[in-house]
Amino acid sequence: MSAVPAPIDRLPAFPWDKLEPYKKTAAAHPDGIVDLSVGTPVDAVPELIQKALVDAANSPGYPTVWGTPELRDALVSWCERRLGARDLTHRNVLPVVGSKELVAWLPTQLGLGPGTATSKDVVAYPRLAYPTYEVGARLARAEYVAYDDPTELDPAGIKLLWLNSPSNPTGRVLAKDELTRIVAWAREHGILIFSDECYIELGWEADPVSVLHPDVNGGSYEGLVSVHSLSKRSNLAGYRAAFLAGDAAVLGPLLEIRKHGGMMTSAPTQAAVVAALGDDAHVHEQRERYAARREQLRAALVRHGFRIEHSEASLYLWATRDESCWDTVAHLAELGILVAPGDFYGEAGGNFVRVALTATDERVAAAVERLG
Numbered sequence: 001m002s003a004v005p006a007p008i009d010r011l012p013a014f015p016w017d018k019l020e021p022y023k024k025t026a027a028a029h030p031d032g033i034v035d036l037s038v039g040t041p042v043d044a045v046p047e048l049i050q051k052a053l054v055d056a057a058n059s060p061g062y063p064t065v066w067g068t069p070e071l072r073d074a075l076v077s078w079c080e081r082r083l084g085a086r087d088l089t090h091r092n093v094l095p096v097v098g099s100k101e102l103v104a105w106l107p108t109q110l111g112l113g114p115g116t117a118t119s120k121d122v123v124a125y126p127r128l129a130y131p132t133y134e135v136g137a138r139l140a141r142a143e144y145v146a147y148d149d150p151t152e153l154d155p156a157g158i159k160l161l162w163l164n165s166p167s168n169p170t171g172r173v174l175a176k177d178e179l180t181r182i183v184a185w186a187r188e189h190g191i192l193i194f195s196d197e198c199y200i201e202l203g204w205e206a207d208p209v210s211v212l213h214p215d216v217n218g219g220s221y222e223g224l225v226s227v228h229s230l231s232k233r234s235n236l237a238g239y240r241a242a243f244l245a246g247d248a249a250v251l252g253p254l255l256e257i258r259k260h261g262g263m264m265t266s267a268p269t270q271a272a273v274v275a276a277l278g279d280d281a282h283v284h285e286q287r288e289r290y291a292a293r294r295e296q297l298r299a300a301l302v303r304h305g306f307r308i309e310h311s312e313a314s315l316y317l318w319a320t321r322d323e324s325c326w327d328t329v330a331h332l333a334e335l336g337i338l339v340a341p342g343d344f345y346g347e348a349g350g351n352f353v354r355v356a357l358t359a360t361d362e363r364v365a366a367a368v369e370r371l372g
Contacts, residue, residue: 015131015344022333029336034367036297037338039168039315039356041235043289046282049234052275059267065259067095071270078277079245082201083226085212091248092221094255095265095273098240099198099229103132106194107140109257112159114141124150125162128170128346130196133162146346150182155189166199166208166313169345169354173206173313179216187223192250198229198242201283204294205312212245221247232315233283234276239269241276290315293357293364300371301355309352317355318342328353335370 019037026033066072075093079085096102112121120143125133127146137144147153150161163182165174174182186193195211211217211224225246231237244251265273276282298308298317306319321328325341332339332353340356342349359367 025333026336026338034337034363036356037340049272053268053272056268056271063264063267074274074277083210083212094244094251096242099242104136107136112140112142120157121159122157123160130168151185161193163195170318171311171314173208176209195226199314201233203313241273300368304371315357320352
């Protein structure tokens with residue numbers, strides 16, 4: 001009798017394991033490693049958020065999957081204030097346990113799978129993309145396809161279309177007219193859009209727009225859900241705090257499924273999110289930190305012979321020396337600098353590296369000196 005394949009059999013090798021030899025090389029530098037490979041925050045969690053978490057620490061009961069009314073109020077208010085969304089209610093928002101969990105399990109929670117011999121379930125995502133979009137499709141045993149322009153795809157069978165603006169890894173921003181065109185095309189073909197907008201408050205040379213903006217969706221959230229995270233804008237990666245906003249007809253069934261799965265954001269985290277979304281000052285302060293690091297690293301990379309493409313938003317510089325990304329990774333590792341190879345994000349990134357802005361000022365200064 002043959003064994004049932006385990007879910008791990010559906011997944012690619014974990015890409016970060018391939019970086020280990022280069023990490024050891026970089027760590028051997030006399031002044032230590034400058035790790036610019038992972039976009040994990042390094043700055044302190046703002047005090048008002050820490051206080052909200054501590055004040056809610058005595059939470060012995062189970063939290064609700066939908067969150068407290070105060071949390072839902074905060075999600076609605078932030079979307080209207082920051083994204084220009086209109087007429088949202090509590091039915092249009094849903095907290096999730098970090099955005100990666102959502103991305104990985106969404107196709108399964110939507111009921112996607114292998115389909116039939118004549119009708120496939122297809123998940124579409126950008127050609128250069130966060131690897132978890134593909135992982136989510138694989139976990140659900142759905143088909144998947146990468147695109148440069150989604151409207152050039154055959155719409156037959158596409159059940160879920162991922163957008164990502166600002167992009168991870170490239171920092172590219174989809175302009176308002178481009179988003180409007182894609183939304184119209186998806187609606188014409190009955191395709192559900194999930195728009196990953198986790199970096200939307202980190203625009204540098206562009207002003208990112210949400211699919212929730214009425215200029216994009218015509219005043220209707222039908223077939224549209226946006227994904228947001230507090231990991232980067234509020235240094236809350238360790239809290240696992242994210243949320244969805246958009247079509248109530250999509251979020252309602254997801255809420256019920258997540259209730260059954262026990263996918264609850266902890267009560268202290270819910271309180272912390274209320275505090276974080278109600279305060280814009282700490283976001284501005286963190287933006288200024290990232291802007292300064294970005295300016296320094298960008299200039300140093302260009303002086304060192306790199307070309308920067310896109311990178312008009314997000315926490316990364318998409319850089320190339322027009323050689324194999326692994327040659328570039330090896331070169332920088334010898335300088336004690338670790339970056340992410342572009343092919344982690346798709347074959348189209350084979351000549352690029354992703355350089356994260358998430359290092360302390362001291363480590364960024366060390367990288368700049370070494371590149372000089």
